[in-house]
Amino acid sequence: MTNSTAPDWIAVDWGTTHLRAWAMRGPDPTAQASSDDGMARLDRAGFEPALLRLVTPWLGDAPVTAMLCGMAGSRQGWVEAPYAQVPTKPADLTPVPAPVQDPRLRVFVLPGLKQVSPPDVMRGEETQIAGFLTQNPNWDGVICLPGTHTKWAHVSAGEVVSFQTFLTGELFALLGQASVLRHSLDGDGWDDAAFAEAVGDTLTRPERLAALLFAIRASDLLQGTPAATARARLSGQLIGAELAAARPYWLGQQIAVIGNATTARPYLDALSAQGVPVSAADADTMVLSGLSHAHAELEASS
Amino acid sequence: MTNSTAPDWIAVDWGTTHLRAWAMRGPDPTAQASSDDGMARLDRAGFEPALLRLVTPWLGDAPVTAMLCGMAGSRQGWVEAPYAQVPTKPADLTPVPAPVQDPRLRVFVLPGLKQVSPPDVMRGEETQIAGFLTQNPNWDGVICLPGTHTKWAHVSAGEVVSFQTFLTGELFALLGQASVLRHSLDGDGWDDAAFAEAVGDTLTRPERLAALLFAIRASDLLQGTPAATARARLSGQLIGAELAAARPYWLGQQIAVIGNATTARPYLDALSAQGVPVSAADADTMVLSGLSHAHAELEASS
Numbered sequence: 001m002t003n004s005t006a007p008d009w010i011a012v013d014w015g016t017t018h019l020r021a022w023a024m025r026g027p028d029p030t031a032q033a034s035s036d037d038g039m040a041r042l043d044r045a046g047f048e049p050a051l052l053r054l055v056t057p058w059l060g061d062a063p064v065t066a067m068l069c070g071m072a073g074s075r076q077g078w079v080e081a082p083y084a085q086v087p088t089k090p091a092d093l094t095p096v097p098a099p100v101q102d103p104r105l106r107v108f109v110l111p112g113l114k115q116v117s118p119p120d121v122m123r124g125e126e127t128q129i130a131g132f133l134t135q136n137p138n139w140d141g142v143i144c145l146p147g148t149h150t151k152w153a154h155v156s157a158g159e160v161v162s163f164q165t166f167l168t169g170e171l172f173a174l175l176g177q178a179s180v181l182r183h184s185l186d187g188d189g190w191d192d193a194a195f196a197e198a199v200g201d202t203l204t205r206p207e208r209l210a211a212l213l214f215a216i217r218a219s220d221l222l223q224g225t226p227a228a229t230a231r232a233r234l235s236g237q238l239i240g241a242e243l244a245a246a247r248p249y250w251l252g253q254q255i256a257v258i259g260n261a262t263t264a265r266p267y268l269d270a271l272s273a274q275g276v277p278v279s280a281a282d283a284d285t286m287v288l289s290g291l292s293h294a295h296a297e298l299e300a301s302s
Numbered sequence: 303m304t305n306s307t308a309p310d311w312i313a314v315d316w317g318t319t320h321l322r323a324w325a326m327r328g329p330d331p332t333a334q335a336s337s338d339d340g341m342a343r344l345d346r347a348g349f350e351p352a353l354l355r356l357v358t359p360w361l362g363d364a365p366v367t368a369m370l371c372g373m374a375g376s377r378q379g380w381v382e383a384p385y386a387q388v389p390t391k392p393a394d395l396t397p398v399p400a401p402v403q404d405p406r407l408r409v410f411v412l413p414g415l416k417q418v419s420p421p422d423v424m425r426g427e428e429t430q431i432a433g434f435l436t437q438n439p440n441w442d443g444v445i446c447l448p449g450t451h452t453k454w455a456h457v458s459a460g461e462v463v464s465f466q467t468f469l470t471g472e473l474f475a476l477l478g479q480a481s482v483l484r485h486s487l488d489g490d491g492w493d494d495a496a497f498a499e500a501v502g503d504t505l506t507r508p509e510r511l512a513a514l515l516f517a518i519r520a521s522d523l524l525q526g527t528p529a530a531t532a533r534a535r536l537s538g539q540l541i542g543a544e545l546a547a548a549r550p551y552w553l554g555q556q557i558a559v560i561g562n563a564t565t566a567r568p569y570l571d572a573l574s575a576q577g578v579p580v581s582a583a584d585a586d587t588m589v590l591s592g593l594s595h596a597h598a599e600l601e602a603s604s
Contacts, residue, residue, distance in 0.1 A: 016482075083524075118513075119520040149482070149516060165516040167481065174476045179469065180318075180451070206509035207546035211420075214451060214467040218421040222385075244509035 006060035007031070011291040012051065013124060014072035016040050016148075019050060021066075023058045027292040031058065039071035047078035048101060059104045066107045067095065067295045069287065070124035073109040083114035083121060087159045090130040091293055110294055113160060120165050124287070125151045128258050131289030132281055133158055141254040144271075145283070146263040148173070150242065152249040164249065166242045169263070172235060175213065181234065184220035187227025192269075194229045198236025199243070199270045206244035212237050239270050250276055258286050308362035309333070313593040314353065315426060316374035318342050318450075321352060323368075325360045329594040333360065341373035349380035350403060361406045368409045369397065369597045371589065372426035375411040385416035385423060389461045392432040397596055412596055415462060422467050426589070427453045430560050433591030434583055435460055443556040446573075447585070448565040450475070452544065454551040466551065468544045471565070474537060477515065483536065486522035489529025494571075496531045500538025501545070501572045508546035514539050541572050552578055560588050 007023035007030060014020075017038035023031040037050035051066065058064070073081030079098040095108035112123030125145045133139060133155065145151040148170050153163040176185045202209050216233055219225045243250070255271055255278040257264045264280055271278045309325035309332060316322075319340035325333040339352035353368065360366070375383030381400040397410035414425030427447045435441060435457065447453040450472050455465040478487045504511050518535055521527045545552070557573055557580040559566045566582055573580045 114520075114524060116524065119517055119524045121520050121523055164513050165520070166512045167477075167483075167515045168512060170481050171477075171512075171515075174480055175469075175473075178476055178480060179472050181469075206511075207543065207549075209508075209511070209547070210468045210470060210473075210540070210544045211466050211547045213469045215421055218416075218423050218467070221423055222416055222418065222421050238512070241509065242512045245511070245513045247509075 005058075006062070007058050007064060009295050010055055010058065010064055010066040011288055011295070012066055012068040012070075012072070013127075013287050013291075014039060014068055014070040014077075015124060016071050019054065021051065021054045022288060023055070024288075024292070024295075027289070029288060039074060039077055044076075044078065047072060047098075048105075048107075051105075051107075052102060055105075061104075063104055063106050065295065065298070066105060067110070067291045067298070068098070068107060069110040069127035069291060069294075072098075073111055074123060077109070078107070079109055081109045081111035083112050084126075086113055086115050086163065087161045088113065089158045090126040090160055090290075091133055091158065093126065093130070093294070095294055095298060108294075108298060110291075113163065115163060118164070120163055122151055122163060122165065125153070126160065127290035127294070128283055128286040129153060129155065129160060129290070130293055131286035131291070132256060132258060134289050134293045135286075136256075139256075141256060142249045144246075144250075144255055144257045144267055146257065146259045146267050150267075152246050154249060164246065166245070168238045168242045172238055175234060176231065181213065181217050181230070184217050184225065184230045185227055185234065187231075189226070189228030189231075191226070191229040191232040195232035195236040195266065195269065196273055198233045199240035199273065202237045202240030203244050203274075206241045209237055209241045235266055236270070239266055243270060243274070250274075255279070256281055259283050307360075308364070309360050309366060311597050312357055312360065312366055312368040313590055313597070314368055314370040314372075314374070315429075315589050315593075316341060316370055316372040316379075317426060318373050321356065323353065323356045324590060325357070326590075326594070326597075329591070331590060341376060341379055346378075346380065349374060349400075350407075350409075353407075353409075354404060357407075363406075365406055365408050367597065367600070368407060369412070369593045369600070370400075370409060371412040371429035371593060371596075374400075375413055376425060379411070380409070381411055383411045383413035385414050386428075388415055388417050388465065389463045390415065391460045392428040392462055392592075393435055393460065393595055395428065395432070395596070397600060410596075410600060412593075415465065417465060420466070422465055424453055424465060424467065427455070428462065429592035429596070430585055430588040431455055431457065431462060431592070432595055433588035433593070434558060434560060436591050436595045437588075438558075441558075443558060444551045446548075446552070446557055446559045446569055448559065448561045448569050454548050456551060466548065468547070470540045470544045474540055477536060478533065483515065483519050483532070486519050486527065486532045487529055487536065489533075491528070491530030491533075493528070493531040493534040497534040497538040497568065497571065498575055500535045501542035501575065504539045504542030505546050505576075508543045511539055511543045537568055538572070541568055545572060545576070552576075557581070558583055561585050
C-alpha cells in the first residue's frame with residue numbers, strides 16, 4: 001500500500017549547525033522540517049537517526065531518495081563526498097551514495113568544491129549556485145553568498161572558475177557576542193547611515209579595520225553611542241573590508257547575491273552604494289532548485 | 303607592635319581578567335600574589351574582599367597604602383577614577399581615594415587616559431608608560447604595549463600626545479579558540495618563517511586579511527598544514543594588519559615595546575623585520591616603576 005502523502009523524494013541541506021529537509025513533489029516542496037542537528041554535533045553514526053527524526057512522518061512503504069548537500073559530505077560527515085576541483089560545472093557534480101540502515105531511505109550526498117591555489121573549499125553553496133544556473137542558464141558574472149563564511153564565486157559558461165571565502169559572518173558573531181564590543185552592541189535596531197559610513201571607511205582604507213573595531217567600544221564609553229549604531233558600524237566595517245578584498249571579484253561585473261533577507265540585505269546595500277549592478281536570489285529557493293536538478297539527473301541516469 | 307615583615311606599601315595592577323599585587327619595600331617588590339578576580343567578575347562591593355584575599359598575609363597593625371592602576375578605576379570598578387584627556391603627562395596623574403572598610407588598608411586608584419577624536423581609552427597602560435618615562439627621562443618616540451587590546455602611544459616631552467587601540471590580541475584569542483580556525487590551530491609550536499611571511503602579506507595588502515583568515519582553514523583541509531604554521535600565520539596576519547594601520551605611529555620613529563616575553567616577541571620580530579629601531583621593556587617592571595612613582599608623589603604631597 002502506497003502512502004498517498006509520501007513525497008516523490010526528499011531534499012536536504014545539512015549545515016554545520018543546522019539540518020533542514022523538505023518533502024518534495026517533483027521540483028516543489030510540500031512540507032519542511034528542521035533541527036539543530038548540524039554536522040558539528042554528530043558523529044558518523046548519528047546522521048541517519050538525525051535525518052529520520054525529521055523525515056519519518058513523510059516515509060511510506062516504498063523507499064524514498066534523499067538528496068543531500070552540505071557538510072554531510074565532509075570527512076567528518078555521513079559519507080565523504082570528495083571535493084570537485086574548480087574550474088568545474090556545479091550542475092554536473094555526481095552525488096555519492098551514503099550507507100543507510102533503514103530500508104525506506106536511499107541517501108545521496110553531493111560533493112563540494114575545492115580550489116588549490118589560493119586554497120579554498122565550499123560545501124553547500126555549490127548547490128545554490130547550481131540552482132541559480134539552472135534557473136538562469138547562460139548567466140555569467142559573480143555570485144556572492146553571504147553567511148557565516150561568505151563565498152564569492154566567479155561563474156562563466158556554467159562553470160565556477162574560482163572562488164574565495166571570507167570569515168565576515170563569523171567575525172561579526174564572535175566580536176558581537178564574545179569580545180569587549182559585546183557591551184556596546186547589546187540592544188536592538190539598525191542605523192543605515194552608520195552602516196554606509198562604516199562600509200566606506202574600510203572599503204577606502206581597509207588597513208584601518210583593526211583600529212576602528214576598538215573605536216566602537218571607546219565611542220560608547222566616551223559618547224554613549226547607541227547599540228543600533230554600534231552594531232551597524234561593526235557590520236559595515238567588516239563588510240567594507242570584505243568588499244575591499246573582494247574588489248577583483250565585483251569590479252565591473254554583474255553580481256547576484258544569494259541569501260536570505262537578513263544576510264543579503266547589508267551586502268545588497270553596500271554593493272548598490274558602490275554603483276554595482278546587483279540582483280538578489282533567495283537561498284532556500286536556490287538550494288531546492290540545485291537539489292531538484294541533481295535528483296532529476298540521478299533519476300534520468302538510473 | 304609593628305609587623306617586621308609588613309611592606310612599606312602595596313602595588314596593584316587590576317585588569318579585566320586578572321588581579322596582581324606586590325608587597326613593596328620602597329621601589330622593590332618583596333612578595334607577589336595574583337588571582338583571577340579581574341574586574342569582569344566583580345561588582346563594586348567585591349573589590350575590597352578580592353584584594354584582601356591576596357594581601358591579608360602582608361598586613362600588620364599600621365595601615366598600609368595600596369596604589370592601584372587598571373580597571374579598578376573604571377565606572378564598574380572599585381571607584382571611578384575619571385579619564386585624563388590627552389595630551390597629558392602620565393606621570394602627573396592624581397590617584398583617587400577608594401572607600402575602604404578595613405582599617406589596615408588605604409586605597410588609591412590611578413586614572414586612565416582618554417582621547418576624544420578618534421575616540422579611545424586606556425586603563426593600566428598609562429602607568430606602564432609613566433614607569434617607562436620615569437626610567438627613561440626625556441625619551442621621545444612611540445610605545446607599543448601588546449596585549450588583549452594592544453596600545454600604540456606617541457610620547458613627547460613626557461606627555462602622551464595621542465594613542466590608538468587595536469583588538470589584535472582579542473581577535474587572535476577568539477579566532478583561535480572559538481572560530482572554525484580552531485580545528486587547524488590545535489597543537490603546539492611556532493613557525494618563524496610562516497609568521498614573517500604572513501606579516502608581510504597583510505602589511506603590504508591589509509585588505510586581504512579577511513580572505514587570508516579562511517585560507518588558514520582551507521590549507522589545513524587540502525594540504526594538512528601543521529598547527530604550528532597555522533597559528534604563526536594567524537598571528538602574523540593579524541599583527542601585519544595592525545602594523546599597516548599603525549604605520550603613522552611607527553614609521554620613522556624609535557619604538558619601545560612594553561610587554562612580557564610571550565606578547566612582545568612577535569611585535570619585536572615584526573617591527574625589526576621592517577627595519578624599525580625597536581627596544582624592549584618588561585611590562586611588570588614598568589608597571590611597578592609607574593606605581594612606585596605615583597606612591598612616592600602621594601607620600602611627598604601628604
